[in-house]
Structures are given as structure tokens and as C-alpha cells.
Amino acid sequence: MSHHIVEAADLHYAYPDGTVGLRGVSFHISHGESVALVGENGAGKSTLLLHLNGYLSASRGTLRIGDYLLTPKNLNAVRRSVGMVFQNPDDQLFMPTVFDDVAFGPLNLGLEKQEVLRAVTQALETVGVAHLTKRPPYKLSQGEKRSVAIATVLAMSPDILVMDEPTSSLDPRSRRRLIELLKTFQHTKIIATHDLDMALDVCERTVVLHCGQVTADGKTKEILQNEELLRASSLERPLAMQRCPACSTPKKPVV
Amino acid sequence: MNNIGKNSFDIGYLDTLAAGDSSLHHLDPRAKLITTCAFIITVVSFDKYALAVLIPFFIYPVALISIGGLPAEYLLKKAFLVCPFAVLVGIFNPLVDREIIFHIGAIGIPGGWVSFLSILLRFVLTVTAALILVSLTGFNRVCEALLQLGVPKAFVVQLLFFYRYIFVLTDEAERMVRARSLRAFNASAMGLRNFISLAGHLLLRTLDRAERIYRAMCCRGFDGHIRIIRSSKIRCQEVVFASAWLFVFVLLRFFNVSLKIGDVIMGLFQ
Amino acid sequence: MHMADALISPAVGGVMWTATAGLIAYSAKKVSIEADDRKVPLMGVLGAFIFAAQMINFTIPATGSSGHLGGGMILAILLGPYAAFLVMASVLIVQALFFADGGLLALGCNIFNLGFFSCFVAYPLIYRRVVGQKSTQGRILVGAVISAIVGLQLGALSVVLETVFSGISELPFHTFVLLMQPIHLAIGIVEGLVTAAVVTFVWKARSEIVRASRNAVPIGKVSMKKVLVGLFAAAVIAGGTLSWFASSNPDGLEWAIFRTTGKEELETPHNLHVALAKVQEKTAFLPDYSIKKSEDEKTPGADAKAPWPAVDPGTSVSGLVGGSLTLFMVVLMGVGLRRRKGQS
Numbered sequence: 039m040s041h042h043i044v045e046a047a048d049l050h051y052a053y054p055d056g057t058v059g060l061r062g063v064s065f066h067i068s069h070g071e072s073v074a075l076v077g078e079n080g081a082g083k084s085t086l087l088l089h090l091n092g093y094l095s096a097s098r099g100t101l102r103i104g105d106y107l108l109t110p111k112n113l114n115a116v117r118r119s120v121g122m123v124f125q126n127p128d129d130q131l132f133m134p135t136v137f138d139d140v141a142f143g144p145l146n147l148g149l150e151k152q153e154v155l156r157a158v159t160q161a162l163e164t165v166g167v168a169h170l171t172k173r174p175p176y177k178l179s180q181g182e183k184r185s186v187a188i189a190t191v192l193a194m195s196p197d198i199l200v201m202d203e204p205t206s207s208l209d210p211r212s213r214r215r216l217i218e219l220l221k222t223f224q225h226t227k228i229i230a231t232h233d234l235d236m237a238l239d240v241c242e243r244t245v246v247l248h249c250g251q252v253t254a255d256g257k258t259k260e261i262l263q264n265e266e267l268l269r270a271s272s273l274e275r276p277l278a279m280q281r282c283p284a285c286s287t288p289k290k291p292v293v
Numbered sequence: 294m295n296n297i298g299k300n301s302f303d304i305g306y307l308d309t310l311a312a313g314d315s316s317l318h319h320l321d322p323r324a325k326l327i328t329t330c331a332f333i334i335t336v337v338s339f340d341k342y343a344l345a346v347l348i349p350f351f352i353y354p355v356a357l358i359s360i361g362g363l364p365a366e367y368l369l370k371k372a373f374l375v376c377p378f379a380v381l382v383g384i385f386n387p388l389v390d391r392e393i394i395f396h397i398g399a400i401g402i403p404g405g406w407v408s409f410l411s412i413l414l415r416f417v418l419t420v421t422a423a424l425i426l427v428s429l430t431g432f433n434r435v436c437e438a439l440l441q442l443g444v445p446k447a448f449v450v451q452l453l454f455f456y457r458y459i460f461v462l463t464d465e466a467e468r469m470v471r472a473r474s475l476r477a478f479n480a481s482a483m484g485l486r487n488f489i490s491l492a493g494h495l496l497l498r499t500l501d502r503a504e505r506i507y508r509a510m511c512c513r514g515f516d517g518h519i520r521i522i523r524s525s526k527i528r529c530q531e532v533v534f535a536s537a538w539l540f541v542f543v544l545l546r547f548f549n550v551s552l553k554i555g556d557v558i559m560g561l562f563q
Numbered sequence: 564m565h566m567a568d569a570l571i572s573p574a575v576g577g578v579m580w581t582a583t584a585g586l587i588a589y590s591a592k593k594v595s596i597e598a599d600d601r602k603v604p605l606m607g608v609l610g611a612f613i614f615a616a617q618m619i620n621f622t623i624p625a626t627g628s629s630g631h632l633g634g635g636m637i638l639a640i641l642l643g644p645y646a647a648f649l650v651m652a653s654v655l656i657v658q659a660l661f662f663a664d665g666g667l668l669a670l671g672c673n674i675f676n677l678g679f680f681s682c683f684v685a686y687p688l689i690y691r692r693v694v695g696q697k698s699t700q701g702r703i704l705v706g707a708v709i710s711a712i713v714g715l716q717l718g719a720l721s722v723v724l725e726t727v728f729s730g731i732s733e734l735p736f737h738t739f740v741l742l743m744q745p746i747h748l749a750i751g752i753v754e755g756l757v758t759a760a761v762v763t764f765v766w767k768a769r770s771e772i773v774r775a776s777r778n779a780v781p782i783g784k785v786s787m788k789k790v791l792v793g794l795f796a797a798a799v800i801a802g803g804t805l806s807w808f809a810s811s812n813p814d815g816l817e818w819a820i821f822r823t824t825g826k827e828e829l830e831t832p833h834n835l836h837v838a839l840a841k842v843q844e845k846t847a848f849l850p851d852y853s854i855k856k857s858e859d860e861k862t863p864g865a866d867a868k869a870p871w872p873a874v875d876p877g878t879s880v881s882g883l884v885g886g887s888l889t890l891f892m893v894v895l896m897g898v899g900l901r902r903r904k905g906q907s
Contacts, residue, residue: 495612
């Protein structure tokens with residue numbers, strides 16, 4: 039199944055005002071992998087994510103999503119296979135009700151009414167918020183909003199899930215629920231995050247970005263133990279890997 | 294809670310009411326919209342000295358509030374809170390029009406007072422009718438009705454977007470105002486300079502947000518058209534609801550119920 | 564300044580709704596032809612911005628009183644006239660429905676007063692001319708202030724005319740004008756200054772936004788004229804039909820027509836009166852309000868009130884008694900309904 043892969047080769051991008059976003063990013067993500075994308079603010083995570091759905095196009099380098107090379111001609115096919123969950127669910131949930139929002143994508147794909155209904159119900163059930171169907175988005179809690187935002191993407195049955203800070207502004211329980219949910223997904227996942235504990239829980243692989251470049255790419259557990267690398271990238275060891283402050287013995291890694 | 298917070302709370306509250314479960318809530322929004330408009334037109338179609346004839350029209354808001362289980366005090370309070378302009382303009386009537394038009398016992402009642410009261414009465418009737426429409430239907434479903442009644446889609450879609458983001462933006466504005474007032478110890482209202490920079494920043498953020506939303510829409514296949522699935526049918530209930538009320542309005546418009554009842558009562562005393 | 568349902572006659576409300584509905588339909592068509600996908604979310608979110616910004620009060624310098632933003636000009640500058648008109652209409656619709664600002668019948672008036680003049684008069688005829696192709700801070704300032712003043716003056720005048728034509732309020736035309744126009748001159752200056760400052764603020768940070776909207780909206784002169792003619796015709800027809808159909812007190816309207824045209828009674832209204840009088844006699848609605856009164860008042864110089872026709876006091880008193888009783892019964896019915904509902 040080659041269509042779940044993501045392959046970037048030497049991506050460069052500079053914003054119109056001259057700010058450089060990416061300077062030669064390359065990686066290969068194969069089918070079913072879960073990859074955390076970490077790095078300090080302004081490292082280029084969001085810029086990279088916006089390339090993955092063709093919203094920005096690289097000034098140099100190529101990006102292959104599944105069977106398609108990302109070109110304007112293939113844009114729709116690529117957007118169909120990449121489901122993107124944005125950082126702020128308020129930007130993603132723009133329709134009057136949860137149902138309308140989740141149905142927005144499938145309707146744009148041109149599905150029949152019955153299929154749309156099925157897709158919506160299934161997506162909402164998967165994330166466990168089927169009871170919210172008729173509610174307007176502004177009446178949801180932060181955790182519910184996030185779940186619905188994920189459902190809007192799942193309803194289009196993408197091959198690859200791309201998420202920007204999925205655990206930000208969630209309370210601990212909602213965060214835990216989300217992590218468990220993410221673990222159940224079979225999709226290829228690319229998750230940009232500052233939540234390194236979540237990265238440790240969900241992603242076996244981590245790519246570190248620093249100033250628009252990949253500075254490390256490997257097993258999450260190994261990368262998050264590399265103090266030097268973490269310090270250079272303005273990151274810090276996840277709590278699960280730190281010494282317990284109460285008894286000062288190393289806690290057992292969670293994985 | 295400051296002004297902004299209160300206002301968006303109000304909107305949210307009316308929407309909560311709209312999530313109620315009475316038979317009126319379940320009616321198709323078109324029936325309610327049309328009936329409301331008919332009600333308002335009938336009420337304002339009376340001449341300016343109409344007073345007694347307007348009173349029977351209270352049957353409409355009262356019946357809807359009761360059957361729909363709406364909080365009457367809240368709606369009335371809301372209606373009274375917002376009538377300064379009507380009062381401002383109406384208050385000149387008693388000053389200008391001092392002609393006595395009828396007597397109660399020895400007291401002559403000037404036309405100006407009658408027309409002023411009539412303005413207030415109309416105000417309460419029409420305003421509560423509009424509030425009842427929203428609290429029985431919800432804004433989104435009113436928009437649905439507009440779309441089905443042929444209002445251009447481009448307009449309705451942006452109305453829905455607008456409504457969706459009222460909550461987000463008033464929240465954002467409230468946070469900014471709060472942040473300012475916590476640091477401005479003496480000034481309750483802000484100066485022009487402060488306001489301009491606050492509004493400017495809010496506007497910039499808004500433009501950024503619009504861009505992010507557009508991005509999110511593109512990711513889900515947006516091609517310039519918004520598609521919405523709706524399955525609503527005009528059933529027997531809707532027809533009965535609308536036509537019964539229209540009949541009542543016509544009856545009350547051309548048949549002075551108050552006067553007839555009054556005549557009977559007066560007849561009893563004579 | 565919002566018009567209220569209570570102050571307008573159905574004829575005026577209907578005419579203004581016709582005009583407004585026509586403008587909404589036309590603008591919606593224009594916006595869909597422009598087919599700028601980005602505008603779909605942008606319009607909604609900017610509407611929410613105006614809505615939120617209107618709630619923030621600021622003190623007006625040198626007066627100590629407080630004011631708030633109107634926003635019509637800001638929208639026109641950022642979105643172009645058509646999209647801006649739709650957004651302004653949305654803001655007013657939500658205010659009418661949720662805050663009961665004005666009401667549904669007066670909504671047509673309000674959208675017209677606050678949207679039409681700034682979007683379709685002040686913006687294309689003044690702001691665009693003044694600012695031209697090269698935006699500078701000074702030009703934005705001059706353009707915004709003048710067009711805000713003009714827009715608000717016209718809007719205020721429109722409020723006055725609508726009120727007078729409706730004839731519900733007794734406020735004489737000249738008093739009302741003298742009351743409204745100066746207040747709105749002050750409001751217009753402040754609105755213009757704020758508009759200019761906010762637009763300049765955005766223009767400095769994101770010049771491309773202000774530029775894009777300017778290029779996107781060519782105003783077709785011919786089509787606009789057609790639309791105006793069409794609107795006028797529709798409004799006249801609607802006004803005629805509605806006033807015949809609904810207005811039982813047309814003297815306010817006639818008085819104003821007499822004032823503005825300086826002519827004797829128009830032909831049609833007279834026939835209307837006869838017809839109306841017949842209807843009135845037959846149905847006997849408002850028997851205490853004789854149609855003769857309006858005949859009397861139609862004599863030139865009717866400013867000084869003609870003597871009132873004798874009203875049978877008994878009738879009015881019984882109206883009052885009956886009214887109170889009806890109110891009592893209605894309330895009783897409400898309570899009863901609620902009880903029953905509570906039990907079921």
C-alpha cells in the first residue's frame with residue numbers, strides 16, 4: 039500500500055516577507071507510521087504541515103504524498119488523502135452544527151446523501167461524540183471541540199492524519215482520552231507537538247526540526263533521551279523520563 | 294461580567310431556550326417565521342391612536358410563551374430594556390398633541406398620551422414576537438427557513454458564518470477589554486486612542502482567523518460552494534399553526550374584541 | 564440610530580423592506596459573481612468583528628460622553644460595497660432578533676439607513692474618489708471622515724423621513740431634523756476618525772488586504788443605475804399597494820407629500836380614502852376614529868390641528884374596559900396553559 043507514504047525531498051520555503059520557513063527538509067514516512075514532529079516555536083513545524091496539504095508550495099524540492107507528487111494538478115487528490123486537524127478547533131469548526139461541520143467534507147467530495155449520513159455517524163462514533171450531532175460548535179467544551187474537529191477529518195476517510203498540537207489546551211482527562219483515541223487509529227500519523235509525553239506515548243518515531251532543518255530523525259525514546267540534542271532544540275525531557283522529584287529515583291519509562 | 298460578556302451570554306441563552314422540546318420548538322421554522330411577520334405587520338397596521346384594539350393581540354405572545362415554556366419575565370425584561378429610542382421619539386407625542394380625544398369620568402385624555410401608549414404597546418408586542426421567534430427556533434434554523442424561502446444563498450451562508458463567530462470574537466474582545474481595564478485603574482470607559490489600537494489589533498487577529506478558517510475549509514475540499522443537507526417537510530401541524538394564527542390576526546384586526554366585550558360589560562351596568 | 568417597529572407604518576416598513584431586499588439580492592449576486600472564495604469566511608468573521616467592536620465603548624474626546632463604532636465604512640473599505648452591505652445587514656439582523664434593536668418590520672429601514680448610504684453612496688462616490696489608486700495615510704483620513712459624515716447624515720435624514728412618513732410619532736419634521744442632523748454630524752466625525760485610524764492600522768500591517776478589496780470591486784455604473792431605477796419602481800409599487808391595503812392613517816404620509824411637493828392633493832389618495840372609508844364603515848373597525856378627520860386635515864396648512872370630531876365617550880370607555888378585561892383573560896389563559904403543561 040504505497041498510498042499512505044509521505045516523502046519530502048529537500049523542501050525549501052520562504053514567506054513573501056522574506057522570513058525563511060524551511061531550508062532543505064527531507065524525510066520518508068512509510069505506511070502506518072506514527073511520527074512526532076517536534077521543535078521550538080518558529081522551528082518550521084506549522085510551515086511544514088501547511089505543505090503537506092498543498093496550502094503552501096515549496097520554492098524548491100518535492101513532496102510525494104501516496105501515489106502523487108504534490109503539484110497543483112494533484113491538489114485535490116492529495117487533499118483527499120491527507121486529513122488535517124488544525125491547532126485551534128474554532129478555526130476548523132465553522133458550520134452551524136456539529137453535523138453540518140462533519141458533513142462538510144463528504145459533501146464536497148460529492149458523496150450521496152445516504153453515504154454522507156453514514157460517514158458522519160461513523161466518524162462521530164469513532165471519536166465518541168455521537169450525542170453531540172445537533173449541537174452548535176460554540177456550545178462544546180474544548181475537549182469535545184477537539185474530538186469533533188478530528189471527526190470532521192475522519193469523515194473524509196483520509197489515509198494520512200496530520201495534526202497540529204492536538205493536546206494543547208485540553209484538561210488532563212481529555213488529553214488522556216485523546217491519546218488513547220490516537221493510539222487506536224491505523225492511519226499514517228504526523229503530529230506536530232510540544233507535548234513530548236504525548237509523543238512518547240503515541241509516536242514510535244520523532245523528527246526534530248530546528249530553524250527550518252531536520253536536526254534529528256529516529257526512535258522517539260532515543261531522541262528524547264539525548265540531552266544535548268534536546269537542549270540545542272529548546273526542548274526538554276518529557277516528565278515521564280525525568281527523575282521523580284519526590285523520591286529522586288528515575289521513574290520507569292511509560293512505553 | 295462586563296457589557297460584552299453579558300451580551301454574548303444573552304445570545305447564548307436564547308439559543309439554549311431554542312433547544313427546548315415543546316411542540317412549538319419542533320415546528321418547521323418557516324411556519325414560525327411567516328406567522329411572526331404576519332403578526333408584526335398586523336400590529337403595526339393600526340392607526341396611531343389604537344390602544345384597546347391592540348390588547349387582544351397579547352394572546353399571541355402569551356400563548357406561545359406558555360405553550361413553549363419560555364421564561365416570560367426574561368423576555369419582557371429584555372423587551373423593556375431596549376426601548377429608549379421608541380420612548381425618545383414617542384415622548385414628544387404628549388407634548389405636541391394635546392387635543393383631548395375622550396374622557397374617563399371628568400378626566401380628559403389627550404391624544405398624545407394615547408398615541409404614546411400605543412407606541413409602547415406596539416413596541417412590546419413586536420419586540421416580544423421577534424424574541425419569541427428566536428427562542429422557539431434558534432438562529433440557525435431561522436436561517437434555514439430564510440434559505441428555503443428563497444433568500445440568496447451567498448447571504449444566508451455569510452449570516453451563518455457571522456453567527457458562528459460572534460461567540461468567538463466577542464470572547465476575544467471581552468478578554469482584550471478586561472486586560473485593559475485591569476491595568477487602567479481609574480478609567481471605566483477607554484479613550485479613543487486606546488480603542489483604536491484595541492480595535493486595530495482585534496481586526497488584524499480577525500483577518501488572520503479568516504485566513505486560517507479558509508485554510509481549514511480548503512483542506513476539506515471547499516470549492517466556493519457551501520453544501521448543507523436538510524430534510525424538512527411542511528406537515529399538517531405547520532399548516533394548522535400558521536393558518537390558525539393568521540385567522541386570529543385577521544379577526545382581531547377587523548373585529549374590535551375589546552370594544553365588544555366592553556360594550557357588553559357597560560350594558561350590564563346600565 | 565435604530566428605527567423601531569413601533570414608530571413606522573406598514574407602508575414605510577414595506578417600502579424600505581422592498582428596497583433592502585432588492586439590494587441584498589443584488590449584492591448577493593454580485594458577491595457570487597466575484598467568486599472570491601476567501602470572502603466566504605472573511606465576510607462572516609468581519610461581521611462578528613464589527614459586532615464585537617460595537618460593544619466596546621470609548622469616551623469621545625472633549626465631550627465626556629461615550630460612543631461606539633458603527634463599522635459600515637470599515638466594512639466597505641475592507642470588503643467592497645456589495646459584501647459590506649451583506650455583512651452590515653447580517654449584523655443588524657442579529658441585533659434585531661437577539662437584542663430587539665428595532666424589530667423585524669423596521670429592519671428593512673435600519674439595513675437601508677446604516678448600510679445603503681455608507682456602502683453604495685459614501686464609499687464609491689467619496690472614499691474611492693478621495694483615496695484613489697494610491698492609499699496614503701492622509702487620503703485615508705480625509706476620505707474616511709468625509710464619507711462617514713455623509714453616510715451618517717444621509718442615514719439620519721432617512722430616519723427622520725421614515726418617521727415622518729409613518730406618522731406615528733408627532734414629532735414635527737423640522738424639529739426632528741434639527742435634533743438628528745447635528746448629533747449625527749458629531750457621531751460622523753468620530754466614526755470617520757476611528758475608521759481612518761483602524762484602516763490605517765491594518766493597512767500598515769497588511770497593505771495587501773486593503774489593496775485587494777479595492778481591486779476586486781469594480782462598480783458598474785450602468786448596472787447600478789438600473790438597479791436603482793428598479794428599486795425605486797418596486798418601492799413605489801409596494802408602497803402604493805401597502806398603503807392602500809394596510810394604512811388606516813395615511814394623513815402622515817399625505818401631509819409629508821404635500822409638504823415636499825407643495826402640490827394639492829394627489830389624485831389617487833383621494834380615491835383611496837373613499838375606498839378606505841367604505842371598508843371602514845363596513846367592518847366598523849375603529850369606530851371611535853372617524854375617517855372625516857383625515858378629510859379635515861387635508862386642507863393646506865393643516866399643521867395647526869383641525870378640531871377633533873366629537874367622539875362618543877361611552878365608546879372609548881367601553882373600549883378601555885373591554886381592553887383591560889381582554890388582557891386579564893389573555894393572562895389567565897397563559898397561566899392556565901402553563902399549568903396544564905406542567906401537569907402533563
